[in-house]
Amino acid sequence: MHTIAVLIGVFALACGCGYLVVRHAVNSTIERQALTVAEIVASQATTARSVYAREIADKLTRDGFGPNVDSARLPGHVPIPAQFLKMVGRASSEQSHRLYEYRPVSRWNLEPTQGLTDDFLRWAWPQLEAQDRSAPAAPIEWRAVSRIETVQGQRVLRYLSADAASQQSCAACHNAYEKKPEILARRLSDGVPAGKQWQQHQLLGAVAISIPLDKAQQLAGGQVNETAVFIFGILVASFSAMFWFNWRLSRQERSLRETENQLKSSELETRSANALLQAKQGVERAFAELSTYMRGIDQHAIVSVTDRRGRIVQVNDKLLEISGFSREELIGQDHRLFGSKAHGREFFAQMWDTLERGETWRGTICNRAKAGGLYWVDSAIVPLKDASGSVDRYLSICIDITERKRAEQDMLRMATHDSLTGLVNRALLRDRIHQALECDKRTQSLAAVLFIDLDQFKAINDSLGHETGDSVLVEVARRLQACVRAEDTVARQGGDEFIVFLPHLPDAHGAGVMAERIQSRLSLPFVIDGREMIVGSSVGIALFPEDGQDADTLLKNSDSAMYQVKDAGRNHYTYFAPHMNQLAADRYAMVSELRGAAERDEFLLNFQPIIGMASGRIEAMEVLLRWQHPQRGLVPPMQFIPLAETSGLIVPIGEWVIRAACAQIRAWRAAGLQVPPLAINLSAIQVHHKTLVERIAAILREMEVGAGALEFEITEGSLMNKTDEVVSTLRRLCGLGVRLAIDDFGTGYSSLSYLKRLPVDTLKIDRSFVMDIRSDAEDAAIVGAVISMARSLKLKVIAEGVETPYQLEFLRALGCDQYQGFLASKPLSAIDAARRLTQRVPDDTPA
Numbered sequence: 001m002h003t004i005a006v007l008i009g010v011f012a013l014a015c016g017c018g019y020l021v022v023r024h025a026v027n028s029t030i031e032r033q034a035l036t037v038a039e040i041v042a043s044q045a046t047t048a049r050s051v052y053a054r055e056i057a058d059k060l061t062r063d064g065f066g067p068n069v070d071s072a073r074l075p076g077h078v079p080i081p082a083q084f085l086k087m088v089g090r091a092s093s094e095q096s097h098r099l100y101e102y103r104p105v106s107r108w109n110l111e112p113t114q115g116l117t118d119d120f121l122r123w124a125w126p127q128l129e130a131q132d133r134s135a136p137a138a139p140i141e142w143r144a145v146s147r148i149e150t151v152q153g154q155r156v157l158r159y160l161s162a163d164a165a166s167q168q169s170c171a172a173c174h175n176a177y178e179k180k181p182e183i184l185a186r187r188l189s190d191g192v193p194a195g196k197q198w199q200q201h202q203l204l205g206a207v208a209i210s211i212p213l214d215k216a217q218q219l220a221g222g223q224v225n226e227t228a229v230f231i232f233g234i235l236v237a238s239f240s241a242m243f244w245f246n247w248r249l250s251r252q253e254r255s256l257r258e259t260e261n262q263l264k265s266s267e268l269e270t271r272s273a274n275a276l277l278q279a280k281q282g283v284e285r286a287f288a289e290l291s292t293y294m295r296g297i298d299q300h301a302i303v304s305v306t307d308r309r310g311r312i313v314q315v316n317d318k319l320l321e322i323s324g325f326s327r328e329e330l331i332g333q334d335h336r337l338f339g340s341k342a343h344g345r346e347f348f349a350q351m352w353d354t355l356e357r358g359e360t361w362r363g364t365i366c367n368r369a370k371a372g373g374l375y376w377v378d379s380a381i382v383p384l385k386d387a388s389g390s391v392d393r394y395l396s397i398c399i400d401i402t403e404r405k406r407a408e409q410d411m412l413r414m415a416t417h418d419s420l421t422g423l424v425n426r427a428l429l430r431d432r433i434h435q436a437l438e439c440d441k442r443t444q445s446l447a448a449v450l451f452i453d454l455d456q457f458k459a460i461n462d463s464l465g466h467e468t469g470d471s472v473l474v475e476v477a478r479r480l481q482a483c484v485r486a487e488d489t490v491a492r493q494g495g496d497e498f499i500v501f502l503p504h505l506p507d508a509h510g511a512g513v514m515a516e517r518i519q520s521r522l523s524l525p526f527v528i529d530g531r532e533m534i535v536g537s538s539v540g541i542a543l544f545p546e547d548g549q550d551a552d553t554l555l556k557n558s559d560s561a562m563y564q565v566k567d568a569g570r571n572h573y574t575y576f577a578p579h580m581n582q583l584a585a586d587r588y589a590m591v592s593e594l595r596g597a598a599e600r601d602e603f604l605l606n607f608q609p610i611i612g613m614a615s616g617r618i619e620a621m622e623v624l625l626r627w628q629h630p631q632r633g634l635v636p637p638m639q640f641i642p643l644a645e646t647s648g649l650i651v652p653i654g655e656w657v658i659r660a661a662c663a664q665i666r667a668w669r670a671a672g673l674q675v676p677p678l679a680i681n682l683s684a685i686q687v688h689h690k691t692l693v694e695r696i697a698a699i700l701r702e703m704e705v706g707a708g709a710l711e712f713e714i715t716e717g718s719l720m721n722k723t724d725e726v727v728s729t730l731r732r733l734c735g736l737g738v739r740l741a742i743d744d745f746g747t748g749y750s751s752l753s754y755l756k757r758l759p760v761d762t763l764k765i766d767r768s769f770v771m772d773i774r775s776d777a778e779d780a781a782i783v784g785a786v787i788s789m790a791r792s793l794k795l796k797v798i799a800e801g802v803e804t805p806y807q808l809e810f811l812r813a814l815g816c817d818q819y820q821g822f823l824a825s826k827p828l829s830a831i832d833a834a835r836r837l838t839q840r841v842p843d844d845t846p847a
């Protein structure tokens, strides 16, 4: 209510102020409009006077000095313009019911009614005169003078507008008029200086206008009041309506707010009910999820619960399944039942430390099942607390990772062991040697590395195939492991090379004893697939610390020692000596020198005659390569051919031999010699080389000697490996027209059936059999068997290394076709060979 009262008060005050402002504005407007009316009236009055003056100017001139001041009242007289203006003013005032009135006034009055009769005129006139004085000669823009006065209680606009001599006739008449003697006296009393001459535009008089304002203000005030009452009424009505609406609105708002509050409180209630519902659902869901997890865990994990003393109180089926124990066997026991001895005391101490701190322990444990097998689990052991917060049980959740562990172990094994023999590989061996030497350095112990290379293994591998070779290697590994102690290491270096590392030796002699034991074990016959074979071995020994301080040096030096044994005739053992490294270095240097030997023209060919038993003539010649080294002198093929083979250089060198042999045939033929076929050695590497046949065909085409001019000798060993491929190669070689011989026959393991598949023409009995033919009945028997077998297969037989007439006759008696050896001739230079070719037949046959 208080607010409403204040509002009504403010409203009333605003209305009152508004009313006063409007009233004041209306009065101001009325005053401004009255001023405008005064301007119009003044303008019309002076215009009327001016028009009138012009119209009566002629009459005034004709009548002399014009009418006197009272002429207006005289019959037949024309009033002067001022008089006329006075009359019009009076008439207009009456006509307008005194809305305004005006009359001419002047300081120089001719009659009293026109003088400056009141304060306003006396105040205003000098202001007009001042304007006249400021522009005495020129027409000026007169500014009227006005003010509002209260006259007899009424507000009146008083207005004085200049009525100047607007025409020359005005000035002329006034000047002439003043000269009239009867009015001169009055003029003087009016203050006009004697002799004053008026000029056009000079101030003669003025029009004094009075406009009563009260009437208009009364009228306007009435209207303002009516309007104010109307507006006030509207405002009151509007405000009342507004208040009413406002009151209604606030009532509605209040009720809305109440409703809203009710809604809010009910929403809150609903929300809390929802929250409660959601919480309940969440708990149910969580419980359901937990149950699912528990089921999942139970199905996939091995779960057990132990009491605080570590005794098993609960187990799940998975644990029974993996451990093989029954529930009854486990409850009440502790986890030591699963002990595998894979973990030390520290492992379990650390585990219990963690658990006793109330923390979860995680780790991998190797357990033993009831049946004895090991299994691996990834474990999390969680301490469970009772209501008082102290640990009263332990929950163990484990995942079986046995397969993963095995795979890891397999991978580790593959990375560190030889897949064929299961022996330690070179990488792990180096590691073990390194670790053992660190220990030996501290204890100043002796150690030894034995480098073992199998003799004749290549022949077995090549002749009997890789499977047989692999079986031999596996058996060798087994025998080696049987020789050594638990702390020793047997490793496979690669191919047919093995290493035995003896980390703790009482003396250097012990290494030799071990080498002998190994060699004696390996020398026992190997029986593979019912076939018996002998494998020899060469052993090189390097001792720690004298032959090397680290694994690499010891391995290298034992290798050098092993090579020394090979050079010395194999199947033996030797200790490393520093000069052996020189030999190894020599071998390396020789390979690099061999590389450019052909380009440097260091190769030359020798020719060894092959004599026909029946003819006694040179029926063929074997081509034998020689290396004329600038520093080393003539290097025998047995020194450089194996190096050429291992380095792969034998392929280009072999091509050089074929080309040089063809060139020699051409040269001899050109010299008119009858050249027998030349037999060229092909190494196993060449035979297995993919483009051998194409290369030989190309050389034959290029050299144009004819395929019948060449024979090729292939060692028995090289024929046995990759059987089908070799057979195909040899068949294609025969297809070129060349003949084939099997060299060193008897040293390999060729079977009769295999020989039948090969397109060979000749067998060359190895020199080793011929050599002891007289003293060794076995060799003689072998030679005899080979010759008879060759006959049955319709193959030609050549005996190599015939040095004595006995050997020759023996072979001849057995039916050998040809022979070769120092008895007939040593390998000859090209010149000597040419000379032999020119000799007669009886010279070829030894006496």
Ligand SMILES: Nc1nc2c(ncn2[C@@H]2O[C@@H]3COP(=O)(O)O[C@H]4[C@@H](O)[C@H](n5cnc6c(=O)[nH]c(N)nc65)O[C@@H]4COP(=O)(O)O[C@H]3[C@H]2O)c(=O)[nH]1
Binding pocket: 608, 623, 624, 625, 636, 637, 638, 641, 654, 657, 680, 681, 682, 683, 713, 743, 744, 767, 800, 801, 802, 803, 820, 821, 822, 823, 827
């Ligand atoms: N003690 C003795 N030795 C005799 C007698 N008759 C011949 N010889 C030697 O026996 C070897 C025969 O050659 P091989 O068995 O093919 O054995 C050859 C052959 O396997 C290889 N060779 C030689 N030249 C070449 C070649 O151009 N290419 C290939 N791949 N190997 C070659 O080198 C081996 C050795 O060749 P050489 O030192 O020239 O030794 C030659 C020859 O000098 C004898 O009555 N008594």
